[in-house]
Amino acid sequence: MKRNFEMADNTKLSQNEITLVERDVNPYGIALVNPNLVAKRGPSDLVQLAEEIQKADTMIHATAYNKLQVIAEQIKFLQKQAQKILLDAKTNKDLHHAACNFVKIPGNIYHLYERLSGQQYFSLVAPEEWSNCPHKHLGSFRLEQDHSWTPVNHLETKNKEIEVIGRILASSDVDYISNAIEQGPLITS
Structure with a gap:
C-alpha cells in the first residue's frame, strides 16, 4: 500500500x-x-x-x-x-450474572426477561410460548461451548463461522485453508 x-x-x-x-x-x-x-x-x-x-x-x-x-x-x-x-x-x-434456577447447558437457547423490580432472569420459555408474558423480554441467547453468549439473531453467522473453523481444524489441506482465507472474513458484522 x-x-x-x-x-x-x-x-x-x-x-x-x-x-x-x-x-x-x-x-x-x-x-x-x-x-x-x-x-x-x-x-x-x-x-x-x-x-x-x-x-x-x-x-x-x-x-x-x-x-x-x-x-x-x-x-x-x-x-x-x-x-x-x-x-x-x-x-x-x-448475562452469566442474570438470575437462573436451572443449570445452563452449552448449545441451548435461553430467554432473558426483566421483572418490574428490575431483576433480570433466564427462562427456558420463549416469549411466543407465553399466553400473556408478564415480564419484558430482553432477548434470546444461545450459550456457546466457550460459555460466551450469541444473540439468536446472530446464530446463522455464528453457525457459519463455527462450520468454517471446524473444517479448517479437521483439514490438513493447505489449499483448503488458503481458499477459506481468500473467501473473506468469517464474521461479516
Whole structure:
C-alpha cells in the first residue's frame, strides 16, 4: 500500500555531507604514474552524487512514512478489536450474572426477561410460548461451548463461522485453508 509523501525539508546537501572514498595514491604499495589524475572527480560528479544522496534520503523517508502509516492503521484496527472484545466480555459477564434456577447447558437457547423490580432472569420459555408474558423480554441467547453468549439473531453467522473453523481444524489441506482465507472474513458484522 503506497502513499504520497512530500518532504518537508527540500534543502540541498552540502559538500560536507557527501562522503567520498579516500584517495590512495599508493595502492598496495605500488606507485601510480600520475597520482593527481587517479580517482579525481569533477564538479559535476559531486553535484550528481549530492543529488543521488538526496534522492535516496527522500525515498528512505517516504518508505518509512508509508510503513508507519500501515502500522498506524493496524493499531486502529487492533484498538477497535480490543474494544469489541471488552464489550463482548462485559455482555457475557452480565448475562452469566442474570438470575437462573436451572443449570445452563452449552448449545441451548435461553430467554432473558426483566421483572418490574428490575431483576433480570433466564427462562427456558420463549416469549411466543407465553399466553400473556408478564415480564419484558430482553432477548434470546444461545450459550456457546466457550460459555460466551450469541444473540439468536446472530446464530446463522455464528453457525457459519463455527462450520468454517471446524473444517479448517479437521483439514490438513493447505489449499483448503488458503481458499477459506481468500473467501473473506468469517464474521461479516
